[in-house]
Amino acid sequence: MNEKNLVAKVLFDALSGDLTLEQIEKLLEKPKSSELGDIAFPAFSLAKTRRKAPQIIAQEIVENIDTTGFEKVLATGPYINFFLDKPLVATNVINEIVEKENFYADQAIGNGTNVTIDMSSPNIAKPFSIGHLRSTVIGDSLANIYQKIGYNPVRINHLGDWxxxxxxxxxxxxxxxxxxxxxxxxxxxxxxxxxxxxxxxxxxxxxxxxxxxxxxxxxxxxxxxxxxxxxxxxxxxxxxxxxxxxxxVDFDSYNGEAFYNDKMSEILDILGAKNLLKESEGATIVDLEKYNLNPALIKKSDGATLYITRDLAAALYRKRTYDFAKSLYVVGGEQTGHFKQLKAVLTEMGYDWAKDIEHVPFGLVTRDGKKLSTRKGNIIRLEPTIDEAVERALKQINDKNPDLTNKENVAHQVGTGAIKFYDLKTDRTNGYDFNLEEMVSFEGETGPYVQYAHARIRSILRKANYQAQANLTISANDAESWEIVKLLQSFPDIIKRAADKYEPSIIAKYAISLAQAFNKYYAHVRILEENEGLQSRLALANATAIVLKESLRLLGVQAPEEM
Known part of the structure; x- marks a missing residue:
């Protein structure tokens, strides 16, 4: 049970049915200052039903609250401020992470059902460019995230081969x-x-x-x-x-457009049987006026098929083959209208599973603010870009740690990780301007910064000859360690939110925050000092490394042990 669940449950018991658990959770806030506690509940929403001033309501509720698990619970004006029992929360969270390691935050939401993810999908006979990167890494990360919450991801590379x-x-x-x-x-x-x-x-x-x-x-x-x-x-x-x-990155299927050549006639037969096909200026369409959409063009006047005809065949094939619970299409935002038409036509065909199809749009990658175009020859080819990123990483590793063993392998992990992380930390629907120097920097909000934080912790643990211990009592009374504990506790919710919003950037930003919190802790606390708190501090460091590594893995980025 995380901190919000705990507070919501306690409030639900104290409120005697005035609000549901879900309503309470939505109202909970993070106070502006840690001096005001860890979680706050505003009593304004109860003023109308209870016909009292919010500050009086807050005071009344506090008198009925079971404070087990809390350091204290105070009414401050119209707010109820909850101060969590830091040692109790820290002990529970850290011990769970140390015990479960990479399985921490695993969830069974998907119950093993399939999620198909249409991703990458470059065009044959054209170079693989930075323009293809977003679909590839967003799709791969979503596959990892959905696997983490109990689904079986099916990565599909719908090649542009027709x-x-x-x-x-x-x-x-x-x-x-x-x-x-x-x-x-x-x-x-x-x-x-x-x-x-x-x-x-x-x-x-x-x-x-x-x-x-x-x-x-x-x-x-x-x-x-x-x-x-x-x-x-x-x-x-x-x-x-x-x-x-x-x-x-790998795939479960490379079935591209050409694969559906012999599967479109069935789509045309179904559309015809349901009287959905109409003639318009010699072309064949499905009228989607009731959805406030333009007609779906099924066949041109010369008889040639179009993208939507193939995508209808692909959707039906995937449902029959994988019986998906969700079908995600990680395709640029400019195709939003196309996917609205796809879902509408499938709905008209009588397929209620059309509602399980989700277009996951993303913004463009630009160079110097200009759109990239294969047709005009204005592209950034991905393979030489990866190679240059690896070279830049190797140079920085040589400057920082020239005696590092297996430098080339670490440089590859850092260079490729830098490109992927920079893409994924950007809110999906936003674009970004490509800047390799900024991507591969060990400073700032970058992949190498997070990787370096992980490697630093592993170095500390090696120096201490750390061996994980079960059922340790963890003290987290200083502000720096408590901030880490709260972040670690929130990891399951972060993953769930990233899945719900199809947004890997939530995890990337979380990883940055956790790395920053640990670096602040490292600057203020002598972790390796020989005293009674040593094992507690090492356990906190180890739990942080575990979650940093898992955060990076969900983004498709490796976490070197040394850098």
Whole structure:
């Protein structure tokens, strides 16, 4: 039971049914100053029903409160201020963490049901850029978070391996391509061709028509078109998998758009059987006016299918295959309208599980304030960026700890962790400007800062030859240690909130706060001083390291033992 639950329960018993437990919890506040206690309850909401001044109500309630588990409970004006029994809370929290270690804060909310997570999903034959990073790391972190609360995450990489862009690419390759050059540097050469044809198509409409013709051939199973498409796809996947290995991200499925080619006819049959299809200017649509949405364009006038047709097929396939409790789509905010249409069409088709689909949007990554674009060749390629981040981390490690063993491995953990953490600490719906120097800094609100705090604690524990002990009595009477205890106690709620809001930044910000709290404690307390409080201080440090490491793991970031 956390501190809010404890206070709410005590108040519920004292209020004799005036408010529900849930209502009480929502009213609880954190006082502006620790001198006013740890949790406060404002009595204003009871003034109307009790017909008394809030300060009188507060005083009356305090007289009925069971103060077990509290240092004291005071009425201060219209507020009831609760001062927790610090040694009792600290002892319970620290012992639980030391006993459970990485299983601390595990929850059984999901009961082993599946959550499908559509994430990363880069386009074939294009370089893996920073623009793909957000979906990849947000999706991976959400998978970790949902596993922590009892779900079974299914990571799906819905590759962009179909569509008119392949008509563009085949047209460009037929006009200007060099087989040997593509074999030597596939992604680089394919990118050059893609950028060139998009630039030239702006003044030469025939190229656009040729691209459409080649894509129709591809859809019709033309051997040459299929062979080129498969070549482009295979080469791209080799590069993507190498980058995923560097990021430490893997997938349960690589089924992309092409996988659903033979599954769309069923969708069209269902839509037709339910009389949902309408003709509009030669195209086939589903009218969504009652949802205040634009019509969903199911087939173009030339018969070509669209994203939504494939996403309908994908949604049905995933429900049948995984029977998901939730289906998350970690896709940029610009696709919000598309996912509203997807849910609306599925609802019209009679699938009540459409309500379990959630679009998890995110903001853009920019460079110098400018939007990145593969089509215009303005991208930041991810693989060389990771390599540079690792080099920067290695330089700082050499400056700080030149004798560190396994420096290269630690530098990889720090460099990749820095990029991922910087992305994840940003509120998901906000974007950010890419700044590698700031990301890899060991100072400030960064991944390396949190990793370094963890490594520092592990160093302290090694110096003390620390061995975890069960059922220790923990004193937490100084302000610095009490702040750590309160943060550690809140970890289960932090995880639940991050899951509810699909927001890994809640955990990243929590990790920063915990690292900062420990560094403040470290600056004020002589942890290794030989006296009766030594084991208590070491247990607090150990519990902090455990939770820091687990916080980082939930973000997909490793926690080196030494730095």
């Amino acid at each position: 569509g008119k862009q392949f008509g563009m690419l085949i047209t460009a390759y037929k006009l200007w391509g060099d087989e040997k050059a593509v074999q030597a540097h596939p992604i680089d050469e394919l990118l050059k061709l893609y950028v060139r044809i998009n630039a030239e198509a702006e003044t030469n409409p025939q190229l656009d028509e040729d691209a459409r013709a080649w894509f129709r051939k591809l859809e019709d199973g033309d051997k040459e078109a299929l062979a080129l498409w498969k070549w482009f796809r295979d080469e791209s996947l080799l590069e993507f998998k190498r980058i995923y290995d560097k990021l430490g």
